[in-house]
Amino acid sequence: MTNSAFNGKEKIKVVAFDLDGTLTQHRSPLEEENRALLAQLSKKYKLLMVGAGTCRRIFGQMGNFPIDIIGNYGLQYAEYDKSISDIVLKEETVLPCDVESVLQRADVFRKETGYIEYSGKPVEFHPSGSVTFPFLGTAAQIGDKLAFDPTREKRRALYPRFCELFPEFTVFVGGSSSYDMVPAPNDKAHALDVYCRRVGLRHENVLYVGDDYEPGGNDYAVFVSDFPFVCTDDYKKTKDILSFLNE
Numbered sequence: 118m119t120n121s122a123f124n125g126k127e128k129i130k131v132v133a134f135d136l137d138g139t140l141t142q143h144r145s146p147l148e149e150e151n152r153a154l155l156a157q158l159s160k161k162y163k164l165l166m167v168g169a170g171t172c173r174r175i176f177g178q179m180g181n182f183p184i185d186i187i188g189n190y191g192l193q194y195a196e197y198d199k200s201i202s203d204i205v206l207k208e209e210t211v212l213p214c215d216v217e218s219v220l221q222r223a224d225v226f227r228k229e230t231g232y233i234e235y236s237g238k239p240v241e242f243h244p245s246g247s248v249t250f251p252f253l254g255t256a257a258q259i260g261d262k263l264a265f266d267p268t269r270e271k272r273r274a275l276y277p278r279f280c281e282l283f284p285e286f287t288v289f290v291g292g293s294s295s296y297d298m299v300p301a302p303n304d305k306a307h308a309l310d311v312y313c314r315r316v317g318l319r320h321e322n323v324l325y326v327g328d329d330y331e332p333g334g335n336d337y338a339v340f341v342s343d344f345p346f347v348c349t350d351d352y353k354k355t356k357d358i359l360s361f362l363n364e
């Protein structure tokens with residue numbers, strides 16, 4: 118954990134980023150200003166993305182910006198290959214998921230909390246072994262999803278009970294109206310730790326930049342870890358917040 122009084126700058130070798138809310142608007146393309154920020158920082162630091170989505174989706178959302186990517190909270194890792202101007206998947210972990218048991222517990226949660234109506238399917242299972250619990254179902258309208266819990270209050274209130282029902286997962290308050298679940302111990306801090314071991318770095322050598330650092334947020338595990346962490350609350354301000362790196 119860190120703050121603006123961060124004084125370990127000289128140890129930083131890698132600057133690692135969350136994407137949505139940190140460098141872009143949710144699920145939106147990387148804008149020119151933050152693209153320029155990354156290009157500038159890349160002259161001095163190794164850059165790394167650490168995302169919730171797949172490496173391919175993150176790379177696409179970034180308009181093919183040349184960068185190494187940890188995807189799916191660490192279940193994927195891809196490196197940029199200059200010779201082909203594309204990323205190459207280096208690691209992909211696929212974990213088993215007990216579908217029946219997850220469905221059963223999701224049903225318990227719906228009955229306990231009253232969210233028994235949904236459109237489409239009650240739970241979405243991903244090929245990686247990750248799971249999404251969409252409160253309104255997999256086929257809900259985008260308008261309904263956005264109106265569901267804009268302050269995250271509802272999902273935060275029910276978060277402890279949901280985690281209790283799914284102890285084998287790390288659970289995040291994700292998207293607009295869902296919980297994202299990834300098999301434990303995977304989360305962004307774990308993924309960064311694995312990365313450090315792979316490339317021979319210490320935690321203090323990796324500065325992480327993220328916006329979702331409240332409990333339940335997908336950057337929270339990094340925020341409470343010993344990785345230096347820079348908070349941003351607005352992707353348009355990230356550039357100014359990181360100006361100390363260029364000094």
Ligand SMILES: [Mg+2]
Nearest residue numbers: 135137138329
């Ligand atoms: Mg974010």
